[in-house]
Amino acid sequence: MQYKGLGPKFGSEKTLNIDDGLDNISEINMRLEFLILQNLHNSQRTYLIQFDQLDDNYTLYIDNRKFFEALISLFKVIYALNSTIDSYSSKAKIIGYLRSDIFYQFSSHDPDSAKFDYHTYHINWAITNKADWANPPLLQLINARIENSVEELDGKSSFFYIFNRNFIKLYENGKLIEPFRYIIHRTFHRPRDLVQFCIKVKEQAEVMNKLDYETFKAAEKEYSSWLIDELKNEISPVIPATDTLFTFLRTLGTKPFTSEQFKKNFIGNRNKNINKSPQALLRYLYELGIIQNINFSKSRVEFYSIIRNEKSSYEPKMKAELHSGLIKGLYTFRE
Structure with a gap:
């Protein structure tokens, strides 16, 4: 067993051999539980036991029954x-981190999980x-990230200090639009999307030796290609012909576009190796966030996306459009 302890000013890592030659998983689990409780007994320290990256192999399973059972x-x-x-101990807790779309499926596999x-x-x-938009968690997160990297900057305004709309002038x-809105x-x-876009801006700023509209546009191409690669990894177990899919998109x-226009394009391009009906x-x-519904009313345009509402679903009676983060990547994408 390997564990890592983290704190504000220090960290520690240690590997323990806890099986003592035991070959029964139940006995090993009992020994592990005993060690945890032994360390917690009468301790005034704060302990946080975390289970993360639980969804790493989720997309590898077509039949994911075993995955959900585990x-x-x-x-x-x-x-x-x-x-x-x-x-x-009142200062100890075990936490498991999981994507909400996976968590919401628990009840269909085990009614007892409602607890x-x-x-x-x-x-x-x-x-x-x-x-x-006033002060969203994503902005707070990126400001904290910048503040930890650059001590001279104030966390509450550090993003806007670096990405000044008057110099960058994005439209x-x-x-004219704020760089934060443009990125979002x-x-x-998702935090990793925001961080990745900022990384691409930094890389292009170093290459071009400036930070302006052209820098952002160059970074957007790189980010969009990264986003498509991310989606490929998630899609490939379900639709192996990912290159064909993105060429079609x-x-x-x-x-x-309407659902009928989508169907016409799909059939016309002879996408037989995409193993799904239109x-x-x-x-x-829609479930992946690659497309969103769009509704044109007399007073405004309304968007419906699983990104903003994770319990929503595709509505065929409405028009749809591609997610704007993919556009640059699709037009630079090559099979």
Whole structure:
């Protein structure tokens, strides 16, 4: 067993051999639990035991029944151990991190997992309405990241100090736009997307020796290609012909399309090695965030996306459009 301890000013890592030659997994688990509780007994220190990267192999399974059985079993153990640990120490907790779309599927595999809801904290990074733009968690996160890297900058305004709209002058739909909004509109509202876009800007700024509109546009191409590669890894177990899929998506263009137009393009391009019907593919692309619904009313344009509402679903009666973060990558993509 390997564990790592982290704190504000120090960290420690240690490897322990805890099996003592035991070949029964139940006995090994009992020994591990004993060691944890022994360390917690009468301790005034704070302990946080974390299970992360639990979704790393999720996309490798077409039949994911075994995956969910193992995952739900782990969370039941976490649930039970937290109850036990509470009697030993009030400063210790076991936490499991999991994507919300996977967590929401627990109930369809095990009705008893509903009890987890009362012990779950949902982190929603999505910016869903105008009020959210004032100081969204994604902005707070990137400001904290910059502040930890550059001591001279104040965390509350560090992003806007570096990415000054008056110097960069980015435009969207003919209007000047804040760099933060411009970036977020091209992400899936995930921290790693935001950080990756900033990394690409930094790389291009070093190459071009400037930070302006052209730097951002060059960085956007690199970021968009990265995002497509990310999606390829997730899609490939379901649709192995990912190159064919992204070549087809490029034919959709940048304008909104109907489900009938999508079907016509799909059949016309002879995408036989994409193993889904046009209707099923539309639903799947929506679930991935690759497309979003768009509704034109008299007073405004409304967007519906699983990125902003993870419980929403594709509506075939509405038009749809490609996610803007993919556009640059699709037009530089080569089979």
